[in-house]
Amino acid sequence: MKRLSQLDGIRGLAIALVLGCHFIPMLQDGLGKNRIADTLYRIFITGWFGVDIFFVLSGFLITGIILKERQDPDFWSNFYLRRAFRILPAFIVIFGITLVAVHFLMPSVLISPVYVWMATLFLANWTVLTPFQLPILLHVWSLAVEEQFYFLWPQAAKRLTTVQVFQLALGMAVASNLLRIGLAAHVNPYTLYESTPTRIDGISIGAALAAGVMLPRVRQFLSQWWRRIALAAVAAFVLTLVLVHGRLNGFDAKSQIFAIPPVVILAAMLIFGVLENALPRLLARFFGSPAMTYLGRRSYALYLLHEPVRVAFSSSRTGGVLARLPGGVAVNCILMFAALAVSVLLTEASWRLVESPAQNMRKRLMRGQEASPQTGSAEEAEIAALARQSRVGTPIL
Numbered sequence: 001m002k003r004l005s006q007l008d009g010i011r012g013l014a015i016a017l018v019l020g021c022h023f024i025p026m027l028q029d030g031l032g033k034n035r036i037a038d039t040l041y042r043i044f045i046t047g048w049f050g051v052d053i054f055f056v057l058s059g060f061l062i063t064g065i066i067l068k069e070r071q072d073p074d075f076w077s078n079f080y081l082r083r084a085f086r087i088l089p090a091f092i093v094i095f096g097i098t099l100v101a102v103h104f105l106m107p108s109v110l111i112s113p114v115y116v117w118m119a120t121l122f123l124a125n126w127t128v129l130t131p132f133q134l135p136i137l138l139h140v141w142s143l144a145v146e147e148q149f150y151f152l153w154p155q156a157a158k159r160l161t162t163v164q165v166f167q168l169a170l171g172m173a174v175a176s177n178l179l180r181i182g183l184a185a186h187v188n189p190y191t192l193y194e195s196t197p198t199r200i201d202g203i204s205i206g207a208a209l210a211a212g213v214m215l216p217r218v219r220q221f222l223s224q225w226w227r228r229i230a231l232a233a234v235a236a237f238v239l240t241l242v243l244v245h246g247r248l249n250g251f252d253a254k255s256q257i258f259a260i261p262p263v264v265i266l267a268a269m270l271i272f273g274v275l276e277n278a279l280p281r282l283l284a285r286f287f288g289s290p291a292m293t294y295l296g297r298r299s300y301a302l303y304l305l306h307e308p309v310r311v312a313f314s315s316s317r318t319g320g321v322l323a324r325l326p327g328g329v330a331v332n333c334i335l336m337f338a339a340l341a342v343s344v345l346l347t348e349a350s351w352r353l354v355e356s357p358a359q360n361m362r363k364r365l366m367r368g369q370e371a372s373p374q375t376g377s378a379e380e381a382e383i384a385a386l387a388r389q390s391r392v393g394t395p396i397l
Contacts, residue, residue: 006274008296009287010267011057015299016292017050019340021250022139022310026336029317030327037329048250049263051142052202054299056267058146059169059206063157067165067211070158078366079154085362086300087147089354094304095119095137101308102136106315109136122147125194136311139303141194148196149203157207162214169208176201177261184253192253202264209268213275222272230269236262301350306343313339 024044027037065082069075099116102109114132118124125141125148127133157165180198192198212218222229240258241248248255270287273279279287286292295302313335316322325331 005293006279006284006287007057007271009289009292010053010270010274010296011299012292012295012297013287014050014053014057015295015302017047017053018303019047019306019343020044021047021050022307023336023340026310026314026317026339027329027332029314029332029335030323031329031332034329037332042246045250046248049248049259052260052263053267054142054303055146055199055202056206056209056264057271059149059203059208060210060268060271061206062150063153063165063169063207063210066154066157067162067214075158076154081362081366083147083150085358087143089358090301090304090350091140091143093354094301094308094350095140098137098308101312102134106136106312109134119144125196125199128188128191128194136308139307142303145194145196145199146203149200153203153207162211166208166211166215166218169204169211173201173204173208173264176204177257180260181257184257189251189253189256192256193251198256201260202267205264205268206271209271213272222269223276226269226272226276226278230266230273233262233266233269237266298344298347298351301355302343302347305346305350306340309339309343309346313342 021044024041027040028034031037066079069078072078099111102111112132112134114130115124115127115134115137118127118132119134119137119140122144124137125144128141156168160168176198180192180201183192183198212222237259240255240262243258244252244255248259250256270279270283273283274287313322317325317332317335322335325335
C-alpha cells in the first residue's frame with residue numbers, strides 16, 4: 001500500500017538523520033582542525049532531532065492501536081504482548097551481544113552494573129543523573145522514554161473518550177514544552193535532553209494526531225490547515241537555525257527549546273498528509289522510495305546496532321588496528337561508510353533471524369490477529385488500517 005510505504009519512509013528519514021548525527025564525528029577521528037570535516041560535522045550533527053520524529057510516529061501508531069482495540073476484552077494482554085514481541089527480542093539479543101563484545105574486545109571500557117540494570121528495566125535515560133554510564137549503549141535512553149510513557153498512557157487512553165484523549169495529549173505536549181523552558185536555566189542540558197517529562201512532547205503530539213483524525217471537526221480543521229501549519233513549522237525551524245547561528249546541538253538548551261516544537265509539529269503534519277494522500281509529489285515519491293521504506297522497516301534494529309558499531313570503529317581508529325591506516329578525511333570517510341555498511345548488514349541479520357521469527361511467534365499467540373504481510377509488524381499493520389479509513393473519510397472507530 002502506497003501510504004504505508006510513505007509512513008515507513010518518514011521513519012526512514014528519522015533513522016537517516018540519527019545515523020548522520022552519530023556517524024559524522026568519525027570524519028574527525030585523528031584529525032586536528034579540518035575545514036571539510038568541521039563543515040560536514042556542523043551540518044549533520046543537527047540530525048539528533050530524528051529521535052523526535054520517531055517519537056511522533058510512535059505516539060501516533062500506539063495510540064491508534066489503543067483507541068481501535070480498547071473495547072477488546074483481551075486488550076491488556078494483547079497490547080503488552082505486542083509491545084514485548086516488538087521491543088524485547090532485538091533488544092535482548094543486541095544488548096547482550098554488545099555487552100559480551102565489550103567485555104572481551106574492549107576491556108578498557110568499564111561496564112557499569114548499575115547502567116546495565118537500568119537499561120534492562122528501560123530506565124537508561126535517568127542514568128544521566130548518575131555517574132554510571134556505558135558510552136557504547138548511551139543511545140538506548142530514547143527506548144526508555146517511550147516505554148515509560150507506554151507504561152502509563154494506555155491506562156488513561158483506554159478509559160477516556162476520544163475527545164478527552166485528544167485534549168490530554170495536547171495538554172501533555174504543551175506541559176512538556178513549558179517544563180523544558182522552565183528548567184533550562186536550572187538543570188544540565190543533558191538532563192533536559194533525556195528526562196522523560198521534557199521529551200514526551202513528540203509522543204504526545206503523535207497521540208493527539210491519532211485521536212484527532214477520529215474526530216470529524218479536528219480532521220476537517222487539519223484538512224484545511226495542515227499545509228500552512230507545516231510551512232509555519234519549517235519557517236520556525238529555519239528561524240531557529242538563524243538564532244543559534246547554524247549550530248543546532250542537541251545538548252544545548254536553546255536548540256532544544258526552539259527546534260523540537262517545530263520538528264514534532266512538522267512530523268505530525270507529514271503523517272497527516274500521508275493519511276490524506278495529499279503530500280506534494282516529490283515528497284510522496286521520496287518517502288515512498290525503496291531506500292527510505294527499507295530503512296524505515298529496519299529502523300529499530302538499525303537504531304540499536306549502529307552506535308555500538310560506530311564506537312567500535314572509532315575506538316579502533318584512534319587506538320587500535322585501524323589507527324595503522326593513513327590519516328585524512330578520505331580514509332575516515334571510507335571507514336564511516338564501512339561502519340554504516342556493517343550496521344546495515346547486522347540489521348538485516350536481526351530482521352531475518354530475530355525480529356521476523358518473533359513476530360511470527362506473536363501471531364501464533366494472539367488468536368485471530370494477523371500482522372500485515374508487507375511488514376511483519378502489528379504496528380505497521382495499523383498504519384494500513386489508519387490509511388484506509390482516512391481515505392474513505394470515516395471515523396477510525
